[in-house]
Amino acid sequence: MTTVLLTLGRLPKALDLARGFSKAGCRVLVAEPYGWTLAGASRHTAREFKVPPPSAGKAAYLEALREIVVRDGVDLVVPVSEETMHVAHLAGMLPEGVRLFTGPPAEVLALHDKASFVRKAAALGLAVPESAPLGSADAEALARGGPVVVKPVYSCSGNGLSILRAGEPLPPADPARPMVVQRFVEGREHSTCTVAQSGRVAATMVYRGAVMSGSVAVAFERVDVPAINAWVERFVAEIGWSGFISFDFIVDAAGVPYAIECNPRATSGVHFWEPDDIARAVLEPGWGGPVRVRRYRTLQQFYACLTETQAAMLRGKGFLASLKSLVTTRDVSWDWRDPWPFASMILTSWPIIWQSITKGARFGEVATQDVGWYDG
Template identity: 55%
Template sequence: MPRTVLLTLGRLPKALDLARGFAAEGWRVVVAEPHARHLCGASRSVARSVGVPPPAAGRRAYLEALAAVVREEGAELVIPVSEEALHVAHLPALLGAATRVLAMPPDRVLEMHDKARFVDAMRRIGVPVPDTAPLGSAAARGLAARGRVVVKPVHSCSGRGVRVLAEGAALPEPDPRAPAVVQRFVAGEEFSSCTLAHGGRVLGTAVYRGVQFGGTVAIAFERVAHPAVESWIDRAVAGLGWSGFISFDLRVDASGRPFGIECNPRTTSGLHFLDPRDLVRAILSPADAPPIRFRPQARLQQFWSCLTETQLSLFRRGGGFGANLRHLLTTPDACWNARDPWPLLSMPWTAWPILREAARRRVPFGEVATLDVGWFEGEDLQDGHG
């Protein structure tokens, strides 16, 4: 009988890579997903999809539902995919020792998710980060007086609530219900990453940059070789003693020095550049796994999002329609697999709940894709309300 892995989200292409990799290694793949239909549900690599309540409806109820799925399906391994990783880090307390959850302890995961605590942790390790201070503090006002700054919520994802202010611009008033930080803006190119690590040792890292965006979220991206960024990541992972997935956003200044601007203690789109079967083998045997190889494609896109952006650019002055169209027609899709075509072909139908909400809010797909599974401060894990 095949062993069973549980993926805790199925709506995003990153989950599809993991599902295909585990299925190729002979595992039975089960997906827990709040949406009734989702991307992975159309894949031949997924044996079963199980509905669970979203964390936004109550953290405790979500975790109890996941624990029930683990027991009913006999899952030996649980892998969080995206923003729900902040919640899934609490799952081991509800499970027995027979089930492995690919997550660091909750306090470590939450530390990396917190934009202020992440900076403090990197300073302790000794890797470069920009000067950062709480919004409303004298230090924050000093940063804003000296140059451009970025104001960002302490808990945010997909660029929600992030603002770049000019030198001397007035800072917004602090909101005790939504704490934020002010960070020195590092002029230079921005890079993102996705790393799988074990015991502070990097098993594989993909460094990439966005080449097309829907709002603040990259919908097309290219992998790059950047030794200075990779060295920064190696040092950060070693200093944290990290195991599991971890991802960073960095900016590289004019001198070539990288600065870590924030961390996502989960997967990012960089996962698409890692060979799925190598990735799974490294998850299953991290102590003796060889380095994870890259997929042959150095550029990938999310076709439906890029199609929408290309269509919209036709009606914008200086919208770059020609460049967008060339990119659309020449860049492989991150989800496409000729032996498993339906996830890509059926995506407009499986992703309809997200598309509908994005249209209602008039924001890009990526900004609403994880709203119901994100981590927001002030909710009570124990009483399940929120």
């Protein structure tokens, strides 16, 4: 039996992956700084381990993961979310024969770097917005020429992002926190999630936010945009990627998709696939599929959407539409054959809820704060 280690358990996508690998006949372990989580509550997870967060020390975090791999006979390590940038550094630390389902650390960080990614895609002739480092003459010229987006080179969930009107002064550059200035592209935002093996795309899901919590989607609608699929397929082939990889796009009025950033990890798009098919696409490098798509066109994270519905009621705007979406949309975590993760979600999510309350921040902003990569 193949033993799979998921390196995060708190998010719904971890639960989907745990269910998928279990249904594919694997023994599933979860490593998690919170100790008890959504995926850990599932009957499909054999055991969950508490590890120190990478924010408290990268070396200690990696060593804790390595110890689990050695002690419990792990065959495959699958990073789930923002911790991917840390987990990639397990390369070279694992016993012979243990697979790590992501790219080499230098490549992962180069894609996570919002400035480096744009340069890479532009060099391949793919559509990306003009971008320049904050503090450069090129950045000043971009800001004079039209609206721009300013965001940290290393960030997630829209943290630190701002949109400036044409001619509005740029913030001062801070060498300790490099930022990129990017031409603002008018259009609809789309997101993707791809699973790839050695430059071959096994499946790509294109979706867009249906309900937003700040800049983070908490309900999602899958859509068909062939131009986005073509963009992703070419990029993955050019860099020979293996692992999950995701992108955010803006599709302009002419139908041209501009990739605004890359996330070298899984995103919420995994919820639209049959979990055991995605597991097989990861487990078997030569697997030919197909990766089946679930019948639901729209999915939601129920408790996050409940919070947004309550907020809409207090604002007196959009309440009825939010309520209709809440009661008619399938939750990503619910499964009557595995009900405990959904039923215990308030308990397993309490560390995130408490931080959100005490810090006055949105759920999505604090959900990965202790595992994200925010420096070079």
